[in-house]
Amino acid sequence: MTSVTADASGQFMIDGALPVNRLGYGTMQLTGPGVWGPPADPDEAVRVLRRAAELGVTLFDTADSYGPSVAEPLLRRALAPYDEDIVIATKAGLTRQGPDTWTPVGRPAYLRQQCEMSLRILGVERIALFQLHRVDPDVPLEDQVGELKALKDEGKIAHIGLSEVSVEEIEQARAVASIASVQNLYNLATRTAESVLDHCERHDIAFIPWFPLATGGLVRSGGPLETIASRLSATPSQLALAWLLHRSPVMLPIPGTSSIEHLEQNVAAAALQLTDEDMTELTSAVTAPS
Template identity: 85%
Template sequence: MTTVTADASGRFEIDGALGVNRLGYGTMQLTGRGVWGPPADPDNAVRVLRRAAELGVTLFDTADSYGPMVAEPLLRRALAPYDEDIVIATKAGLTRQGPDQWTPVGRPAYLRQQCEMSLRILGVERIALLQLHRVDPQVPLEDQVGELKALKDEGKVAHIGLSEVTVHQIEQARAITPIASVQNLYNLANRSAEDVLDHCERHRIAFIPWFPLATGSLAKAGGPLADLASRMSATPSQLALAWLLRRSPVMLPIPGTSSVEHLEQNVAAAGLRLSDDDVAELTSAVA
């Protein structure tokens, strides 16, 4: 039986320069409960990351706030020295006060500090993709993006991304510096960022949907995901990922998991080929 790898998801050039397989991996679930503290089994987390790389995953999404400072060290332990095709995208701009607590801080000095720490913790000379984790409403957007541009100009960052932004904020940022990626909440059950996705597609900006596997009641027995999954000998999660990959050529899903078995199932979604009728059925499942 042939193992499906992330190669089957196709390729995308982030900012026209960073070539990645479209199905990536998100590291948030490798931390403790509430995205706080270390995982119960760090060795297993390392196994998951190494297996992802073995399965052709080349885009690994992380953040300094995952843990905090837990996911980035795990990536270094698992994958350094990094193969040349591995792209690590990290984020700065959210602080942590405890489990499930997140507060944006976009002061330029803080963003610079976190960039410097990520460089050191990941063990790289330049961050391939640094994303503003959240826009801090207390700090002018031009100051936040301007600091990321300064880091890029200094050679510490190769490409700049944003997270949880509007179309207007994307255009504000693009007036300052090229924007390589946007990471917003988006999945089959929640398409509130449809306008942002469409905007990214028009401008060839990578769209990285976080929480890509939220399927909720759609996956329950008798629901459209469950029925179609049964017909295709797939899982509801695999269908949700396959739908995302079909939705737009700029879509780069980053499903996360702390299980090697679930990782392998997620990657296998890259091999699913949905018909136009399948896509229409899934799309219409949520009005």
């Protein structure tokens, strides 16, 4: 059993007001295949969530579309009544028509409906961080963010986030409301969001990288991180997370897993100290677009 907790990752103040430990947890993997339907073992999913909280994870990222309506109820079952340091970040704006099928819907009435549903399902009076899961190209961005601002003004959400956006879209959104977080695909092997990350760092906006472990070639046995991991007495997955934590002070990785063993390994990455030389070696070990 690991003695390392997520406290070792340090803290970040989301929107300058909401403290979280930087290493969080993402709930997408707690659903069925294709992010569709319930997990094979819901009781184990609850145990994983509770163990995450025991290990000092305070930021739990979820969405109404995970399942759909599977991950949010699991969070409530596992963690409610919530400790005061627990931050539930949920999302709306993607609809589901089947396994691995995602369709953006950003109509204001729909976003409001899903916010109300998440409030009820999670069992909270206000959502700490409510994120636009995708920008709907058929709805003006200012209307989508404007509805989130209205919900914030009504006290139903505390902070507004975006997902899979460009620098230009962030700035369009910031003209309407304060933006607390951005969640884009980013990991050691996929760094196409580098300019977005740099923009977030300049403006002290939390950057939440989804798919932080780039499962597959990056962390497989014989993969590009294995030699470095062996030298540092770590696993390739731990190196990938440590690299993210060291990459930027606004980085909030949210690795997900349905295994307590893997959860504990991920949390242990918070204590992994990397030198500047380690960072350079890791960055150059994986060919990634910038």
